[in-house]
Amino acid sequence: MCWDIYALLTYQPELKLMTKYTITNANLDEFKSIGDLMVRVYSALEGFPKPEEQPTYYQMLRNVGSLTETPSTELFVAKDEQKEILGAVVFFGDMKDYGSGGTAVQEKGACGFRLLAVAPAARGLGIGKALSIACIERTKLLGKKTVVIHSTEAMKVAWGMYERLGFKRELDLDFTQQDLPVYGFRLKLN
Template sequence: MRIRLAEDADLKVIADVTVAAYSDFTLGPDDPYISHLRDTAARASQAELWVAEDADGTIVGTVTRCPPGSPWREISEPGEGEFRMLAVAPEVRGRGVGETLARHVLALCAGAGEDVVVMSSLNEMSAAHRIYERLGFRRLPERDWSPQEGVDLITFIRDGRSA
C-alpha cells in the first residue's frame, strides 16, 4: 500500500470512496452531508487530502489532514493536529487501510510539532473507534459537539508524548 497526496485526476474516485465508506452513516442519497463528503476539490485545496493506493494503483482509502489555518479544522486548539473524513472502501475493510492512513496523519502531525491530535466521529462508527483506541486515542467528552440538529459527534484525543 502506498500513501500519497491526492492529485486532481483522483478527486472523483476519492469522492466515491468517501461516500461509499460513509453510506451506513448518512440519511441516504438526499443527505446534505453527501455533498460535503464529495467536495474533494475543496479538501485538496484547503487542507491535505491523502489517499491510500493498493499495489495496482487503485485508491482504497482517504483521509483529510487539517493543518493550522484550514477551514476544515473543527475542534482543534492552537498547537493541536486534526484530521477528518477517514474513509476506507467497503470492499477492503479489515486490511489495515484505515490504521495505515491514521498512522500516516499522526506522523505528519508529529513532524509539524503537533504532539496532540484530535478528531471527531459519530458514536456509531465503532470499527473506526477501535483503530483510534489502538493508536492511543481516548475519548474527550468535554469537546463532543453537534454540527447540526440530530448529528452528535464524539471527540477523541491522542497525546503523542504519552502514547
C-alpha cells in the same frame, strides 16, 4: 510524503496473498474517485444520515478534494500496486481549517483528521489504521503535540482502533451536527 505498506488480504485468506499499498498525497485527477468513495462509504453506514438528510455534508464529501485549496490541508490516499484507491483521509495541519462544529477549531498546537473512508473490498487490510498513522506522523513532522478526530455512533467499530493508537474520548470536543451526536477524541504526542 509516501509510505509503502504490505498487508495480508484477509478477505481472501485461502489465497494467502500479500498486497502492497502506498499512502501518498492525492493527485487532482484522483479527487473525484475519492469523493465518490467517501459518498459510497458514508451513505452505507447503518445509523448514519443519508444524502437526502444531510445534502450539504454529502456535497462536501463528493468535493473532498476542494478542501486541499487551504494550504494546511492534505488529502492522503491509499492505493494498491494497480493504482486502485483503497481508502483516503483528510489531514488538517491547522485546526482553524478543520471545519467541524464544537470547540475543535480552537485547539492550539494541534492537527486533526476527518473523513476517513476505506473501500469495502479493502476492509481488514489495515488501511484505516495506516491512514491514521500517516496523519499522526504528519502531525509530528509539523512539530505539533496533539491530534484531534471525531466519530459517530455509526462508526463505533473504528473507535477501538483509535483507542489502540492512543486516542482518548474527550467530552469537551463533542458536538451535534443536525441532530447527529459527534464524539471527539484527542491523542497527546510525546
